[in-house]
Amino acid sequence: MEKHTLTLADVATKERQYLETIFAIGDGHFGVRDSIPFTGSRANKLPVMLVNGFFETNPIVYGxxxxxxxxxxxxxxxxxSPRNFDLATSKSSSAKDGDWSVTLAQTELDFETGELRELYDITTVEQEKFRLAVVSIVSLDGLHQIKLSYQLTSLNYEGELRFNRPLFVTTEDGANSDDDPRIALRKAQLKTTNMSLDKGTISWNLTTGTTNQTIAERDAVVELPKNFKEAETKNGFSGHGQIEIGQTVTFEFVRQISEIDNGLNEISKQYDFVLTNTAILKEFWQTAQIKIDDTKLQKGIQYNLFQLYQSAGKNGLANIAAKGITGPGYEGHYFWDTEMYMLPFFIYTQPQIAKQLLSYRYRVLPQARKxxxxxxxxxxxxxxxxxxxxxxxxxxxxxGTAQYHINADIAHAIKLYFDVTGDEDFLQQKGALVVLETARFWLxxxxxxxxxxxxxxxxxxxxxxxxxxxxxxxxxxxxRLAKENLAFAAWLIKHGYLTASQKENALFEEAANNMYLPYDQQLMITEQDDESxxxxxxxxxxxxxxxxxxxxxxxxxxxxxxxxxxQADTLLAEMLFPNDQEQAQLQRDFDYYEKITTHDSSLSRSIFSILASRLRLTDKAYDYYMDTALMDLVDLQGNAKDGLHEANLGGSWLGLTYGFSGLYVSDGKLHLSNQLPEKIDELVYRIRFQKRLLEIQLHFREIKVVLIEGQPLTVVINGKTKNIN
Amino acid sequence: MEKHTLTLADVATKERQYLETIFAIGDGHFGVRDSIPFTGSRANKLPVMLVNGFFETNPIVYGxxxxxxxxxxxxxxxxxSPRNFDLATSKSSSAKDGDWSVTLAQTELDFETGELRELYDITTVEQEKFRLAVVSIVSLDGLHQIKLSYQLTSLNYEGELRFNRPLFVTTEDGANSDDDPRIALRKAQLKTTNMSLDKGTISWNLTTGTTNQTIAERDAVVELPKNFKEAETKNGFSGHGQIEIGQTVTFEFVRQISEIDNGLNEISKQYDFVLTNTAILKEFWQTAQIKIDDTKLQKGIQYNLFQLYQSAGKNGLANIAAKGITGPGYEGHYFWDTEMYMLPFFIYTQPQIAKQLLSYRYRVLPQARKxxxxxxxxxxxxxxxxxxxxxxxxxxxxxGTAQYHINADIAHAIKLYFDVTGDEDFLQQKGALVVLETARFWLxxxxxxxxxxxxxxxxxxxxxxxxxxxxxxxxxxxxRLAKENLAFAAWLIKHGYLTASQKENALFEEAANNMYLPYDQQLMITEQDDESxxxxxxxxxxxxxxxxxxxxxxxxxxxxxxxxxxQADTLLAEMLFPNDQEQAQLQRDFDYYEKITTHDSSLSRSIFSILASRLRLTDKAYDYYMDTALMDLVDLQGNAKDGLHEANLGGSWLGLTYGFSGLYVSDGKLHLSNQLPEKIDELVYRIRFQKRLLEIQLHFREIKVVLIEGQPLTVVINGKTKNIN
Known part of the structure; x- marks a missing residue:
């Protein structure tokens, strides 16, 4: 894989809150927005660190x-934010003065190490000038720690320098906008307890007021400039020393954030973040890599998949929020988007993560029954x-609640997971019961x-x-999705994954086989519903x-x-079941719905791109795809500052695979076809399928499947069965 | 008319809040609940005086x-409450002790004078016993005043007696139940200003905090026991004197409540409340009287009409709230109920009040446009x-807002008002514009x-x-109602009541003539809507x-x-337009909808009764009617404590007239038919119609229309045209 990073040159604006989202880093458990470290000069009003699943409740007041x-x-x-780091000269301090000039000169997010490398130009109120390099890196091995390295160079100042690492600066609540249901911030009532100070280490617990969840945090000094003296207090580390003009001094810290209701691991100061992450990301890119002959697009997709990976809960207790852990939009909630837009990527390339995400649904089954x-x-x-x-x-x-389809969406994802991975254990232990209970709901x-x-x-x-x-x-x-859910439940019963009565099985089959699917005979289009x-x-x-x-x-x-x-509604169902419609029907439906779709939802364009691909409307497919792939990098929806559109990140993978290469599974077989837009000459990607690793290579009117790992298999390419050895 | 009063023997329970509603008195502008006068011993937690249209606002918070x-x-x-009146003996005072035993011995509401006469047995905490007679009377001539007479007899106490007439006791807010949308109380922020004390008179203004409405109140002493000394303070009148065992002393006050944003009239201490009201109510009963050979029913209906009259706003600025001014339910709001359930009674018997109620809608037309x-x-x-x-x-x-039919309901009431009264002036000055603007909405x-x-x-x-x-x-x-609205607008244009373009008129007609009315060909029933x-x-x-x-x-x-x-929905439309359906169709529709109607709304049974009458299901009509006519007196809905069901009060008039006597107007003609249930042998009532006063007399299989005032006319009786001279 080519070396790729995202820099300021690749993004839409330099608006501060937008950049905070775009350059956010995390490990699925905790996410850190790219806010300016200086608490006095920060422009950020949004949360700067989020822990996936760590939440407060407030009574909903209804009119x-x-x-x-x-x-x-x-x-x-x-x-x-664990990135908070304040400075003061003998005459001027950031936290108090609040109006240092802090200009971001460079930012670089490294997809191979996870490092976020930044350069700031700093001018104090007394015109003292510094350059600060900050490197932030989250370890991706589940230790839930972030290392922060600050390298400060004095450009014109000589004298005493103080630093301060405040631990408990809470950001102001964001605009609690009553008018926009997509944003919502409410006050938390965190309690800080069990504070302990050790030589170079401060530990504490944070407990939510309403949900009584606890996380532990620990902050440790790794390196300080030689001539600097440090102190630790309940407010964090502080210290002071001398700096000369032209001198560069380094401060380095590690912050750990425990899992919810769990203790901390040991911090090892010898731990090599870059080495660890490089190995993990190499493994990740091994299957997630995309090769496409368009630099901008390739970088965009790489960025999307990297962020999706960073946002995914990996412990079966948390899922992927609509904005991941990159921003506060939608309050950190999980929606159907996970199953329908994000999971396919994980199912095909990182099945162990897909399994954890589906396990979350199994875990909340009691609440769903209630x-x-x-x-x-x-x-x-x-x-x-x-x-x-x-x-x-x-x-x-x-x-909200009336969008019952989430039930069938989850069942659909379980079926896809099983079809692609063949993971019998998960199906038997967790998946089948979820399918059964959702099917029972429909019945x-x-x-x-x-x-x-x-x-x-x-x-x-x-x-x-x-x-x-x-x-x-x-x-x-x-x-249509409920039909699949019911049919899959019947299949699971028939194949021994579930024990249920003959009668229930028959009822599932009967409902599935006779599910009403509205169709307008006069317009000859598939109806969205009975009346529309x-x-x-x-x-x-x-x-x-x-x-x-x-x-x-x-x-x-x-x-x-x-x-x-x-957004795509009927068309989304048609995208998911390529054998339901003939091309002519699909074309009529596409034309009909395209005219009345605003794409006000970020979940829309990726689906339109896939269907345009299937209809060989290649220019259209390409245009929709560009909007999808670069949605947040060009800030298409205008609200990336609230967090990344995680579903669309997944959608950008779907557009390539389901769209340009016609990927789907039917009757246990992988189907592919070359639907590459004319503007793209090459597309290469990898998937795992039934214990194999495959590389799909598309070129102008060519399509090739290469078996990288595993046993030979039969694949349907452009409608023809082909053996892959 | 027989002399009629309502007493404790006529009502469902002695539960305090229920009685407060049932025996509430008012003049359409202000309403006083029948709460126990003693502030110390009061059980009432609901408001005790309400002024029609005097309100506060609070922001609606949405989830x-x-x-x-x-x-x-x-x-x-x-x-x-202006009824508040506290007592104290030398050892015991009601307001402070709070646990005097106060037992209601008698209550009597007089439909001919409007007097509320009560007898209380009082035992103080020191076992001092008194009997208190309270007479409350609201003047019905628009002076907005109430006279309170307290006659206190000592049964075993001799010594000093103090009295206190507190003016500003505000009641606690009621249960602000989030779970029941039918009740809602919120805090008001009243300011009291312009207090003035005069010999025997206290005046003050009350101004709302959010809406800046002001009412003035004045309280005046009319009579005090001879040996009593009185004082007036900012808290009200107080005084003291001696009482002996067996002695009876009288305290009498008049309270005035001004119209909103208007000053007070003079209080005349010589004013004779009973004389004034007797004349007014004689005039009222002249047309409102119902004669029916069932004492309980007759009393019930008389009560209903008397309360409806007491609740109606009469100045064109206020309307009739869903609970009138008898209780806080539905926050004192006006709904469609006025037009569809209450107005027919006023249109046919008190057209001057009907005109004021419709004028209210004209007044708020700018808000409706917005x-x-x-x-x-x-x-x-x-x-x-x-x-x-x-x-x-x-x-x-x-x-709420989606119940657009309120537009057509108002237009329907304007049409009925015109059809019955022939009031050209109102139509030209106000009514026609409302019909035009509502028709434009539908278009x-x-x-x-x-x-x-x-x-x-x-x-x-x-x-x-x-x-x-x-x-x-x-x-x-x-x-169906929008169709009538559009057609009526076209008629008004055609007949010169409105100036509108030929084109607009044509569009109104086209929409009216081609309005879609759903019908199920298979079930052969009129459909409630496209899908149900x-x-x-x-x-x-x-x-x-x-x-x-x-x-x-x-x-x-x-x-x-x-x-x-x-509640009745499709059936309500069928009730309103008797020529739309054949009897067989109506019967099918009635059977179909009766099976699925819960009557959870108080607006339902009256309509079912009318249709059952029309279908000659006389027993059914009678049963539904009994539930309607006595709804609050038997507390059928279980929530009369929050206020009377005003729409149903009107519905009880509809059941008799539209139901038992088949009353409707079509093509300018009055239609009547004898649909009397077998359990009722006689029904006599009066209506005004096109400048005439008519008496409709129904007996077993007989129906007679007597012309009491005005010119001869032609009436359609049992389908046959008849001249009435």
Missing amino acids: ESAYGYAKEHQTIVSLA RARELGVTAGALFAWRTINGEEASAYYPA AYGSWSLRDGHQKFCLYKVTGPDEYTALVDNNYYTN PAMPTWPFETTPATKYPLLLNYHPLMIYRHRVNK | ESAYGYAKEHQTIVSLA RARELGVTAGALFAWRTINGEEASAYYPA AYGSWSLRDGHQKFCLYKVTGPDEYTALVDNNYYTN PAMPTWPFETTPATKYPLLLNYHPLMIYRHRVNK
Whole structure:
């Protein structure tokens, strides 16, 4: 693999909060935003460290409440940054003066080591000038530690220099915007306990006020300039010494952040972060690598996958939040995005992480069973639409709890995981039960109605992925995915993964086989739901560009009564099941839905790209793909400052593999086809499939599958079965 | 008319808060609950005086907010009762001790004078015993004053007696129940200013903190026992004197409450409340009287109409709140109930009040225009679903703002008012513009779709009257009423009441003539909306009686995805337009909807009674009617303590007139038919119609219309035209 890093030259703006997100680093457990280290001069108002799954609750207040509403907000806790490092000269201190000029000269995020290397130009209020190099590196081996190296060079100052490493600076709460449901910050009530000071080490515990979760932190001095004296206090390390003009001094610290409700490991000062990470990332890139003959795109995709990897919970207790641990958007909640947009990448390239992410769903199955009862559904389980701890935290059920499809999405991901990995153990121990309980939910939820002369299984008053269309009957996406869920449950029973009654099995099969899938005979298009084609189309011609996203500028009632999509909905289902539609049908559906889709959701463009690929609309596929692959690097949605669009990071992998190379699994077989846009001459990527490592090589009208590890297999390429040896 | 009063023998329980509602008195401007006068021993925690339209606002907090949501709660202010009157003996005082035994021995509400006469047995903590007679009377002539007479008899006490008339005792806020949207109390921030003390008179102003409304109050001594000395302070009147065993002393006060933002009139101590009210109520009963050969029913109906009269705003600035001014339920808000349930009684018997109530809607037309724009509708006006000041205060739009039908309901009431009164002036000056603006709303809101081979005018994503079915397409009730609204606007243009373009007129007519009205060809029933007949029926068989009303015990998603009605919806439309359906169709619809209606709303049974009458299901009609007529007197809904069900009060008049006597107007003619239940042998009532006063006399299979005042007319009786001379 070529050596790749991301620098300031690769990103959209130098706006501070945007950069904090883009250059965030983490290990899936904790994430550190790239905030300016100086507490006095910081522009950052957003949290600077987040721990995946570490949250507070607050009662949800409703204008008018009702039975069964979600009771509590869950909000990831805003923590002090381990990068905080303050300086003072004899006349001027950053923390107090607050208006040092601190200019970022260089930033470089290294995808091979995980290092974040920065250079700052500093001018104090007394015009004393320094240059500061900061290297931050999170170890990726599960030790949950970050090393910070500060190299300070005096450009014109001679005299005493003081440093201070404040540990408990909490950032101000961000704008608690009532108007934007995508951002939400609420106050935490952290308690700091068990503080202990040791020679060069400070340890403490942080406990949340409402959820009583505890993490331990430890901060240790690794290196200080020789002539500097240090002291440790309950507020952190501080010290002082002399610096001369032209002199460079180095300060180095390691911070550990324990797992939730777990103790700390030992810190070894000899631990080599770069060496460790290089080995781990080599292994990661071994399967995650993408080769594409477009430097910008290649870097963008590499960046996306690296960030996705950094954000993924890896212990079965945490998942991947909508913004990862790169920002506070969506309160650190997990959604269906994990299963439908992010998991395929992990399933095909890092199955051990995929397994942990799916194990999280198994762990919260009891909460999901309880939730189904609260919704009046007498059997099965309903996973929360947005959650950290498994309980529903959506305060707006029409675009929350009503998105029941999350149940089928999780079952779909379990099926894909099994189809690709063949991991029988996971299926038997965890996966099958989740599929069974979600299938039971559909069976209890749904009902039989006469449709076109036949009794069909129907699902009323649901919301599909498209949040601009709410509480509808027979949403195609939901019904299609529920059909798969029910059929997979029946398959699992038949193949001995589950014990269930013959009757239940028969009911699953009957519902799956007769699931109603709406279709408009006159327009000859696949209907999004029972009613939508008759509704008036959104008045696009009188909607100025400034009024997007619509959800921030129009009442939900205005949006719901028009044909307008926030994102791929019916098309997402068609993308997932390539054998459902003929090309002509797919083309009609694509044309129909493309006209009414705003892409106000970041989950949309990747799917449109894949379907455009499948339809050989290669220019269109390329354009959608560019927007996908570079979404946050060009700040397409305008809100990257709140965190990366994690689902879209995954979507950028889907666009390449599902899209350009037509990847899917059907009847246990891998299917591929060359759907490369004309602007791309070469695409090479790797996947793991049924205990093999394969490299897929696409060139203009050529496609080749190379077996790198494992036994020969049969693959379907461009519709023809081929043996790969 | 027989002399009628309501006593404790006529009501459901002696529960204190229930009695406070039932025996509430008022004049439409202010209402006083029948709370125990002693502030120390009061059990009442609900407001004890309410002024119609006097309210505070509070920001609505949403779990997740969105564009265009209602911004502020509006809450009627809880005021101190003018009935407050404290006593103290030399050893024991009520206000401080708080545990005197105060037992209500008698209560009598007089429908001919408006007097509320009560007798209390009092035992102090020192076992001193008294009997207290309290007479409260609100003048009904618009002077907004109440006279309180307290006659105290000592049964075993001799010695000094002190009295105190506290003016500013504010009651504690009631249970601010988050779980029941039907109750809501929030704190007010009243300021008391302009206090002035005069010999025997105390005056002051009360100003709300958020809405800056002011009312003035004045309290005056009319009579005190001869040997008593009095003093007035900023806290109210107090005084002392001697009492002997067996002696009776009288205290008498008058309290005035000004109109909002208006000054007080003079108080005349010679004013004769009983004389004044007797004349006014004689005039009222002249047309409002009902004669029915069932004492209980007759009293019940008399009570209902008397309370409805007491609750009605009469100045064009206030309307009738869902609970009138008898309790704090629904925050003192005005809903569609006024137009659809209460106005017919006023239109037919007290047209001057009907005119004032409709004038209120004209007054808030600017707010309604603004609201339509906020909803993205480019023309016309949308009246607020629940409001005091005309701005939307519903914090749950699916069962609030989405009930657009309120627009057509108001237009319907204006049409009925005109059809019955022939009041050209009101139509020209106010009514026609409201009809035009509501019609414009429908035209801009609706859209054309192909239905059964024809282009039909459709209304998507609306909620009808039935709040157990939300956000549906083509709600029959909404579409049918909108059709009438559009047609009436066209008629007004054609007949010169409005100037509008030929084109607009044509568009109104086109939409009215082609309004889509859903009908299920297979079931042969009128559909509630596009989708409902296919949904599963609510699991009535597994729903215990304790789980009603459903809205307090099931998630809205559970309710919405089942066929279940809270109240008459399609049937209400069919009730309003008797010529729309043949009897056989009506019978099918009645049977279909009766099975799925819970009557969880108090607006339901009266409509079922009327339709049962029309279908000659006389026993059923009678049973539904008994539940309607006596709803609050038997506390059928269990929440009369929060206030009377004002809509149902009106519904009890509808059941008699629209139901038992088949009253309706069509093509300018009055229609009547004898649909009397077998259990009722006689029903006589009066209405005003086109400048006439008529008496309708029904006996077993007989019906007679007597012209009491005015010119001869033609009436359609039992389908046959008849001249009435």
